[in-house]
Amino acid sequence: MATAPKANIVREDLLRVEGVTKIFDGAVKAVDNVSLTVATGEIFALLGGSGCGKSTLLRMLAGFETPTKGRIFLAGEDITDLPPYKRPINMMFQSYALFPHLTVWENIAFGLKRDGMPRDKIAERVEKMLALVQLTKFAQRKPHQLSGGQQQRVALARSLAKRPKLLLLDEPLGALDKKLRETTQLELVNIIEEVGVTCVLVTHDQEEAMTMASRIAVMHEGYFMQVGAPDEVYEMPNSRQVADFIGNVNIFDGVIEEDEADHVTVRSAECMHYVGHGISGHSGMSVGVALRPEKILLSKEKPTGDYNWCAGEVVEMVYFGAHTTYHLKLASGKVIKAQELNNTRDLSYGLTWGDTAYAHWNEHAMVVLTQ
Amino acid sequence: MKNISIRNNISSALRKLIDGRHFVIGVPYFWFLILALVPLLIVLKISLSEMESTEVSSLIEWANGWPTVKLNFASYMFIATDALYYQTYLSSLRYALMTTVICLIIAYPFAYFMARSPKHIQPTLLMLIMLPFWTSFLLRIYAWKTLLVNNGVINNILMSLGLIQDPIAMMNTPFSLMVGMVYSYLPFMILPLYANLSKLDMRYLEAAADLGTSPFKAFWLITVPLSKAGIIAGSMLVFIPAVGEYVIPELLGGSDTLMIGRVLWDEFFSNNDWPMASAVAVVMILLIMLPMAIYNKYQAESKA
Numbered sequence: 001m002a003t004a005p006k007a008n009i010v011r012e013d014l015l016r017v018e019g020v021t022k023i024f025d026g027a028v029k030a031v032d033n034v035s036l037t038v039a040t041g042e043i044f045a046l047l048g049g050s051g052c053g054k055s056t057l058l059r060m061l062a063g064f065e066t067p068t069k070g071r072i073f074l075a076g077e078d079i080t081d082l083p084p085y086k087r088p089i090n091m092m093f094q095s096y097a098l099f100p101h102l103t104v105w106e107n108i109a110f111g112l113k114r115d116g117m118p119r120d121k122i123a124e125r126v127e128k129m130l131a132l133v134q135l136t137k138f139a140q141r142k143p144h145q146l147s148g149g150q151q152q153r154v155a156l157a158r159s160l161a162k163r164p165k166l167l168l169l170d171e172p173l174g175a176l177d178k179k180l181r182e183t184t185q186l187e188l189v190n191i192i193e194e195v196g197v198t199c200v201l202v203t204h205d206q207e208e209a210m211t212m213a214s215r216i217a218v219m220h221e222g223y224f225m226q227v228g229a230p231d232e233v234y235e236m237p238n239s240r241q242v243a244d245f246i247g248n249v250n251i252f253d254g255v256i257e258e259d260e261a262d263h264v265t266v267r268s269a270e271c272m273h274y275v276g277h278g279i280s281g282h283s284g285m286s287v288g289v290a291l292r293p294e295k296i297l298l299s300k301e302k303p304t305g306d307y308n309w310c311a312g313e314v315v316e317m318v319y320f321g322a323h324t325t326y327h328l329k330l331a332s333g334k335v336i337k338a339q340e341l342n343n344t345r346d347l348s349y350g351l352t353w354g355d356t357a358y359a360h361w362n363e364h365a366m367v368v369l370t371q
Numbered sequence: 372m373k374n375i376s377i378r379n380n381i382s383s384a385l386r387k388l389i390d391g392r393h394f395v396i397g398v399p400y401f402w403f404l405i406l407a408l409v410p411l412l413i414v415l416k417i418s419l420s421e422m423e424s425t426e427v428s429s430l431i432e433w434a435n436g437w438p439t440v441k442l443n444f445a446s447y448m449f450i451a452t453d454a455l456y457y458q459t460y461l462s463s464l465r466y467a468l469m470t471t472v473i474c475l476i477i478a479y480p481f482a483y484f485m486a487r488s489p490k491h492i493q494p495t496l497l498m499l500i501m502l503p504f505w506t507s508f509l510l511r512i513y514a515w516k517t518l519l520v521n522n523g524v525i526n527n528i529l530m531s532l533g534l535i536q537d538p539i540a541m542m543n544t545p546f547s548l549m550v551g552m553v554y555s556y557l558p559f560m561i562l563p564l565y566a567n568l569s570k571l572d573m574r575y576l577e578a579a580a581d582l583g584t585s586p587f588k589a590f591w592l593i594t595v596p597l598s599k600a601g602i603i604a605g606s607m608l609v610f611i612p613a614v615g616e617y618v619i620p621e622l623l624g625g626s627d628t629l630m631i632g633r634v635l636w637d638e639f640f641s642n643n644d645w646p647m648a649s650a651v652a653v654v655m656i657l658l659i660m661l662p663m664a665i666y667n668k669y670q671a672e673s674k675a
Contacts, residue, residue: 062577062581063580063581064577064580083580084577084580085580085582085583085584086583090581090582091578091581093577093578093581095574097572097574097577097578098578099575099578099579099593100575100597101596101597101599110579110582110584110592111583114582114583114584114588115583158582159581162582162583
């Protein structure tokens with residue numbers, strides 16, 4: 001099967017960050033030698049827990065913080081020393097920071113007025129933005145008279161009104177409740193794609209990063225642990241931390257026994273693993289075998305074969321509606337999670353607390369983590 | 372049936388009065404009634420009566436077993452016709468307005484930098500603002516006298532430096548009056564402004580900068596409008612007492628600096644004309660309350 005090239009359009013780099021470091025109060029390294037490039041039209045997510053430096057990096061892009069070391073280029077121009085009000089970058093703030101004394105209309109027009117745009121042009125642009133976020137009827141309201149979702153859309157319209165080269169989103173959906181978040185996520189992506197603006201977004205929510213971004217950088221203690229497309233980062237994490245941070249994962253500690261070009265086998269305390277791809281390692285090396293809960297199948301009958309199964313006692317069942325997560329306690333004492341789809345209305349596995357269940361998975365379900 | 376319902380209403384009203392919630396809210400109302408409203412009504416009553424040798428006449432006279440109310444508007448008529456009062460009110464309002472504006476101009480940067488200074492030194496700065504209150508008000512005003520008089524500290528220094536040959540006449544002029552007024556009322560402007568500015572969310576300024584606003588412009592477009600409540604509170608706290616100020620014009624002002632507080636004093640204690648003095652006071656209260664009432668109405672409407 002011939003594989004088509006992933007992207008046949010050569011996109012130029014819009015944003016280039018070169019070796020940026022930020023040290024606060026001479027001691028705390030918030031961002032540690034980070035380099036990245038973002039292509040025009042991309043939605044790039046900085047994902048990490050609190051204090052990982054993602055917000056500091058975003059604030060450096062906006063111009064609110066100056067890097068201690070390193071340079072930032074936008075469309076080839078060095079913007080490292082430009083103050084925020086001179087950068088062609090706009091930001092949608094966490095919890096929006098809408099000006100409370102101005103109406104929706106005035107909030108959106110605020111940046112345009114600073115640019116000295118003629119009045120009729122401003123009106124035209126504001127109307128367009130209001131239509132884009134479907135808030136035309138609310139133009140004369142003050143921010144406090146709007147719901148959270150409406151405020152979020154005003155904030156988006158305000159940050160898009162100046163047609164920035166780069167749009168920064170700081171926890172764009174953090175202030176919304178879960179149900180609203182799901183619909184808003186797609187709405188937001190649709191609007192961003194319609195406008196065609198390049199985006200850098202910061203979030204601690206891996207689901208938000210995965211649904212919205214074309215690429216994700218997983219940050220930890222100021223540096224990038226892994227950068228890649230959402231499916232890459234999820235299916236092929238390069239370290240235990242990334243595997244653990246993105247989604248749920250079971251990690252078996254083991255030692256490589258066979259190291260072949262097309263497969264490896266790993267012996268762990270719980271079972272033998274047969275991994276259907278080669279890795280850069282050697283036999284005798286200690287590794288982790290990462291296995292996502294949704295890739296595990298459960299059965300009451302003992303599977304045949306020597307590899308990729310283990311037995312355990314059901315110690316916990318968590319019903320989510322669409323799926324159920326079973327916690328199995330293995331003979332070694334390790335508890336693994338297996339997530340089963342509830343694809344019929346009777347609970348198909350018929351398993352309950354205290355039952356012995358066999359967990360099995362295929363050779364392509366696992367990732368071997370060497371670090 | 373009707374009687375029962377009335378009785379029920381009364382008993383429920385009584386119960387409401389006694390229950391904790393209403394009691395707690397009721398206390399300040401009661402206080403306000405006793406200490407503000409009743410005295411105000413007494414002043415109003417005196418202003419509508421006449422002076423009978425040393426006594427104030429009663430408003431209600433009994434004739435043939437019937438009470439007749441006798442209102443005397445002579446004092447108000449006199450105020451309305453005599454140009455002196457008109458000029459004095461106008462000049463009081465002008466001095467009070469000037470005091471308010473100058474206080475605002477000085478206090479705003481003061482409060483701004485206090486609110487922006489490191490959190491741990493803010494209590495100290497606040498303390499320094501309130502420090503003058505530890506010394507008697509009269510003493511502080513007298514101190515200004517020794518600074519401003521012809522052979523006072525300021526003139527002596529300027530003359531010894533050879534900057535001036537003859538002393539500058541500062542004392543008993545509108546200048547010395549304004550110095551005293553601004554000096555005395557400045558803390559009342561700083562404190563509400565500081566309280567307001569220290570609560571200002573810095574993200575609004577960041578958002579303004581992000582949208583292309585220079586820091587100077589952002590100050591006028593964001594900081595000032597958002598501190599409107601503080602500006603209004605401070606201005607009220609300065610303007611209202613400044614209109615009726617008596618001590619500062621008496622000690623620092625000249626004979627030509629007309630202020631209504633001094634007229635009030637003269638009516639009470641020199642002319643011993645209580646109805647006149649009360650009428651002057653009532654008109655002053657109306658003059659101050661009218662713009663406030665209009666402002667409140669506008670505020671309520673813009674919120675709705």
